[in-house]
Amino acid sequence: MEGVEDSAGTANLADLHDENKRYCWVCFATDEDDCTALWVQPCQCSGTTRWVHETCLQRWVDEKQKGNSLERVHCPQCNTQYIIVFPPIGKLILVLDIADRIIYRVCPFIAAGVVIGSIYWTAVTYGALTIMQAVGAKEGLALMEQSDPLFLLIGLPTVPVMLILGRLVRWEEALLGFLNKNIPRLPIVKDLLPTFQVASNCVRPHAQGTETPPFSDPVSATRVLCGALIFPTIAVLFGKLLFHPVRSNLQKTFFGGIAFLALKGVLKIYYKHQIFIRQHHRRVLDFAKQPTGVKGRTNTSSNP
Amino acid sequence: MANIAVQRIKRELKEVLNSDEVARCSIHVELVGESFAELKGEIAGPPDTPYEGARFQLEIKIPETYPFNPPKVRFVTKIWHPNVSSVTGAICLDILKHQWAAAMTLRTVLLSLQALLASPEPDDPQDAVVARQCKDKPQIFHLTAQHWANAYAGGPSINTDYENKIRRLKDLGVTEMNARASLSSCDWDLERATEQIFS
Numbered sequence: 256m257e258g259v260e261d262s263a264g265t266a267n268l269a270d271l272h273d274e275n276k277r278y279c280w281v282c283f284a285t286d287e288d289d290c291t292a293l294w295v296q297p298c299q300c301s302g303t304t305r306w307v308h309e310t311c312l313q314r315w316v317d318e319k320q321k322g323n324s325l326e327r328v329h330c331p332q333c334n335t336q337y338i339i340v341f342p343p344i345g346k347l348i349l350v351l352d353i354a355d356r357i358i359y360r361v362c363p364f365i366a367a368g369v370v371i372g373s374i375y376w377t378a379v380t381y382g383a384l385t386i387m388q389a390v391g392a393k394e395g396l397a398l399m400e401q402s403d404p405l406f407l408l409i410g411l412p413t414v415p416v417m418l419i420l421g422r423l424v425r426w427e428e429a430l431l432g433f434l435n436k437n438i439p440r441l442p443i444v445k446d447l448l449p450t451f452q453v454a455s456n457c458v459r460p461h462a463q464g465t466e467t468p469p470f471s472d473p474v475s476a477t478r479v480l481c482g483a484l485i486f487p488t489i490a491v492l493f494g495k496l497l498f499h500p501v502r503s504n505l506q507k508t509f510f511g512g513i514a515f516l517a518l519k520g521v522l523k524i525y526y527k528h529q530i531f532i533r534q535h536h537r538r539v540l541d542f543a544k545q546p547t548g549v550k551g552r553t554n555t556s557s558n559p
Numbered sequence: 560m561a562n563i564a565v566q567r568i569k570r571e572l573k574e575v576l577n578s579d580e581v582a583r584c585s586i587h588v589e590l591v592g593e594s595f596a597e598l599k600g601e602i603a604g605p606p607d608t609p610y611e612g613a614r615f616q617l618e619i620k621i622p623e624t625y626p627f628n629p630p631k632v633r634f635v636t637k638i639w640h641p642n643v644s645s646v647t648g649a650i651c652l653d654i655l656k657h658q659w660a661a662a663m664t665l666r667t668v669l670l671s672l673q674a675l676l677a678s679p680e681p682d683d684p685q686d687a688v689v690a691r692q693c694k695d696k697p698q699i700f701h702l703t704a705q706h707w708a709n710a711y712a713g714g715p716s717i718n719t720d721y722e723n724k725i726r727r728l729k730d731l732g733v734t735e736m737n738a739r740a741s742l743s744s745c746d747w748d749l750e751r752a753t754e755q756i757f758s
Binding site: 280281282283284288303304311314315318331332 | 566567570574624627628658659660662
């Protein structure tokens, strides 16, 4: 929406103040009101908006720039860009000004570099510790000393990355889905594991208990992170417990890791499947026939 | 209040009181109190509009940073217009916001508001209900604006049909103002307005 342009006002004010008299379009003062003020004619305006006090215009420019002294300002009437010049600058000030700008620009990159560098060195350290855990402290150190340093600098940080990526492979769910789909079709296994029948006939897809994908929320992301980073320690522990006759530390850890993964997978599949069966067998009771004390039971059942 | 603002208001008042528009009673400005921070404005509804013959009161508040920032203007008289809130009187006009220039005056602001009454902008609304009516049912909008001008701003046209509908709602215990607002927003459908009030 356009406001009424100043043409009418201009004509009217011109009646009051004749053309020869200067008057400021900001404070409306004339020469008579203030004979010492400095006048400028900063744009192509003529008539009542031709003259303005320099101080008044400076304030208007400040108001328009809102602190950004490099922003261009135009005359609100004729849209001419004001020509704003700064006094010549001393060499020292110039150097300081340039230094100030460079520092301002560069700091975010330095900060990002520090953060990324910290993460990188943490990953390298973690990789080295993991190798020492897996093959034994002395052997690990010897192994790393023999290796090419460049190989270590690239190889060590990939250890935690690989662990996290590996944790993202959700093989238990795939296996569970496969079992749900295929067990009812197999003639003998079908009778051994009858509960899988239920899943294939289910009409309530939400009851399948699909897990939230990783990184969908911060909590599940921390779960992936913790699970991935603690895995080598657990693998070493399992190796020592279950496979102590094996000589080589590396083999122990390897078998321990596989044993842990298998155990965890089986437990997870069992847990998921039982939860699903439980969901499937839930019932909604008739209100009238609700036995006394059922309130407590429903509460506990909603909290498996 | 800052000296520059006071000095300017003083000069502007001199200008506006000497203007042709005040002579023709088209606009009017007067001080409220002695601080120069608040003024009372009045504009006449422009001819050939539903507001013709009505007079609208405005509240004008001069900010501390005037004239570098626009005055805050609001309709005190209730008005049915797409760019003015039918409840609060708040105005949507660019020169009262980012398009303000220090060279504008109380006089040009009031003349701009008069121009706004003459040419509503339903595509940049302040009151969405009014704006929709203005676009979809211009005939009803015209009559409603005329009726509001008659009821609140001394406009000359009396709409007996609308008066009767308001009386019907008043008989049910609704205040006249609420009845008018509801009927106006329901395009004077008595049934819908009743439902809106009593639901």
